[in-house]
Amino acid sequence: MADYRVPxxxxxxxxxxxxxxxxxxxxxxxxxxxxxxxxxxxxLDEAGKLAEGLIAPMSRAADEQGVSFDNGVVTTPAGYKEAFQQLAEGGWVGVTxxxxxxxxxxxxxLSAQYEEMLCSADIAxxxxxxxxxxxxxxxxxxxxESLKNTFLPALIEGRxxxxxxxxxxxxGTDLGIIRTKAEPASDGSFALHGSKIFITGGEHDLAENIVHLVLAKLPDAPAGTKGISLFVVPKFLVNDDGSLAERNAVSCGSIEHKMGIHGSATCVLNFxxxxxxxxxxxxxxxAAMFTMMNYERLGVGIQGLGAAERSYQNALAYARERLQGRAGTPxxxxxxxxxxxxxxxxxxRMLLTMKSLIEGxxxxxxxxxQQLDRAKYAADQAQRERAEQLVALLTPVAKAFLTDTGLEATIHGQQLFGGHGYxxxxxxxxxxxxxxxxxxxxxxNGIQALDLLGRKVVGSGGELLRPLFDDIREFIAAPVSGWQTQYLxxxxxLNSLAGVSEAIIAAAESDANVVNSVAVEYLHLLGYVCYAYLWLRMATVAEQQSEQTALTHAKVKTARFYFARILPRIHALIPAIQAGSEALFAYEYDEF
Known part of the structure; x- marks a missing residue:
């Protein structure tokens, strides 16, 4: 694998x-x-040094070694513990x-770019x-305040x-039917009983304590998702002075043997x-857990982006060195x-597809x-609200589209290597x-698409699309010379996306299956249009730079490639969306 270099x-x-x-x-x-x-x-420079010099060199060996499990104890791959401690000592666990x-x-x-570096270096x-x-x-x-004072300092320090x-x-997706129970105790705490699966980092040797945020139901909980509560359950209990007390009654029953991310401990936890x-x-x-899940969903999208970047760097180095066949022109x-x-x-074609998807x-x-920061920090309330709408709309797109295109880019890289990629x-x-x-x-990603189309687009009657569409239309209103074709x-x-959106909103009133039937294609359509908008922004800014560099020249050429070879994918997506649910539900249940 080629040495990783932060872009x-x-x-x-x-x-x-x-x-x-x-x-x-x-x-x-x-x-x-x-x-x-x-x-x-x-x-970013300091973060890049850690990603390039500390974490990326471990990735290959860590994948081969994986994590080990012995009687409830999980050991991470060689080098992980020291690397995590170095990351923690530099304050990088609590960057935001x-x-x-x-x-x-x-x-x-800023942290999104730092996260990309870590994911390119080693997702696990x-x-x-x-x-x-x-x-x-x-x-x-x-x-x-008590919980924050007890747990936050040590978590932020990476201890x-x-x-x-x-x-x-x-x-899984249907959390309303979870069975984990939380019984109230006389001291204000709760006793949790149940098992959770697929818990990332549920047990390991990197830190002295692990703080689990656990969904469970109280004895008087109403049925469904409206009966779910959230609890803080540490691996070790904590004394009043912040020191660790006895081991809590939570244990790792086993770890999963997975297709990938072998350096990440995916655990069964018993409470x-x-x-x-x-x-x-x-x-x-x-609702409280969705704070974490929405944060993680952008982070997971960035995992796809980070892996794609590493794939491109590997494939480009190989394409320059590997001698095979003769060039078409003398x-x-x-x-x-x-x-x-x-x-x-x-x-x-493969390299430029990867490059256009990665940089887009x-x-x-x-x-x-940027919208997340505006929603949190902007002084103007109207700007905060507008940013919140954009974040609500685009979070499922960030998770799903970045990972779908991320896998595509890693597969292109593998294909370019031929047999050596396998x-x-x-x-x-x-x-x-x-x-x-x-x-x-x-x-x-199917659930993300349902969230986008069902809850955000149809659920708002199209109102959540308005800030994004306004952004793009404002940009289109001032075309830059030399790019008129791409602006058109x-x-x-955008007009096609708007028309398709209106048609689905109307169809959903009489067809309960339409959203579930076309949601994935709709998310991809919106993703490709967003990338086209951003590529045109990048290209026109690059072309207008006073100092032209290899990067600015490449931006212009890659933008033209995106419009010529990638954006046309929407012309297959639009008729598939317009076809609605009919072809899918022509089959009777027992005909499958």
Missing amino acids: REDMRFLLNDVFQVPADWQQMPQLVDMMDADTAAAV ANPEFGGMGLPKV FSLYPGLTAGAIMTLDLHGS WTGTMCLTEAHA DGAKGWLLGEPHRGL QQRTENAADPLLVHGDVR GRAFSTYVG VREWGQEQLVRDTRIAQIYEGT VLENA
């Missing part, structure tokens, strides 16, 4: 030139004195956390700090880690009267018996991160295996 120049281009994020920070009272372009560059409890308080738009390793960051956010937003415990053997504390309000646990031919793979049109995805994750020694097949889970966990194509694509 620093592209990240700076997005932050400073395309989205002009430092100007945003100057309008945010909580960030104005702590963040500017130089500070952001310094943060509340400074009141020791966090860096960095904006999400990135899950340990990633889940901890989500637990920190949930505790900070929903915890009592403890966090998990989210939702899934049970019989209850046998484990002591926990209510987090937030009774029966409002799912001027490209070398004195060797064969030419590099890079001279061949189909190889270029990086722009998209940056755009969503054998383990090159490391390319690891990226395919590691990325595959990202389409499944934190809500499968984007406008037509």
Whole structure:
């Protein structure tokens, strides 16, 4: 596997030139004195050194070794514990956390790029700090002062880690039927009984304590999701002075043997009267847990992006070195018996498809991160509300589209390697295996599509689309010379998306199956249109830079490739959406 190199120049281009994020920070009272372009560059440079020099070199061996399980004890791959401690000592576990409890308080738009670095370096390793960051956010937003003071400092320091415990053997997406119970105790705590499966980082040797956020039901809970509460359940109980007390009654029964992410411990956890504390309000646990899940959903999308970037770097290095076949035109031919793979049109198709999806995805994750920061920090209430609407609409797209296109990019990389992409020694097949889970966990991509189309688009009568459409239409209204064709194509694509959206909203009134039948195609349609908008923004900004570089030249060419070869995919999606549910439900139940 080629050495990983952080795409620093592209990240700076997005932050400073395309989205002009430092100007945003100057309008945010909580960030104005702590963040500017130089500070952001310094943060990303230090993070990049850790990703390149500390974490990425472990990835291949960690995948081969995996985690081990012995009588309830989980051991992570060699080097993980030392790397995690180094990450924690640098404050990187709490990069976005509340400074009141020791966090860096960095904006999400910056941490999204840091997260991409970790995921490119090693997705399995990135899950340990990633889940901890989500637990920190949930505790900070929903915890009592006592809970926050007890758990947040150690989590932010990385001395403890966090998990989210939702899934049970019989209850995956349908959390309303979970069976884990929480019995109240006389001291205000609760005794939890039940089992959870697929718990990432549920047991390991990286930190001295693990803080589980657990969904369970109180004795008087109403049926369904309205009866779910959220509890804080530590592996070790905590004394009043913050030191660790006795082991809690939570244990790891086994670990899963998985297709990928072998360095990540995926555990079965058994709660046998484990002591926990209510987090937030009774029966409002799912709403509180969604704080963590929504954070993780953008993070999971970034996993797809990070793996895709690593795949592209590997494949590009291989295409430059591997000699196979002759170039189609004589001027490209070398004195060797064969030419590099890079001279061949189909190889270029794969590489440019990867590049356009990756850089479009990086722009998209940056755009969503900017909206998250505006929703949290903007001084103007109208701007905060508008950003909240965009985040609500685009979170399922960020999770699903980034991971769908991420898997596509890792498979293109594997294909480019030929047979060497299928054998383990090159490391390319690891990226395919590691990325595959990202389409499944934190809500499968089909569920994300249902959330987008059913809850966000149809559920709002199309109102949640308005801020995004306004952004794109405002951009289209001021076309840049030389790009008129692409502006027109984007406008037509947006109009098609708007028309399809209106048709589905109308059809849903009489067809209960239509949303479930076309949601995935709809999410992809919206994703490709968003990427077209962002590619045109990047290209026009790049072309107008006073100093032209290899990056700015490549942006212009890749944008033209995206409009010529990738965006036309929507012309297959639109008629599939318009076909509705009829072809799917022509089959009777027993005809399958």
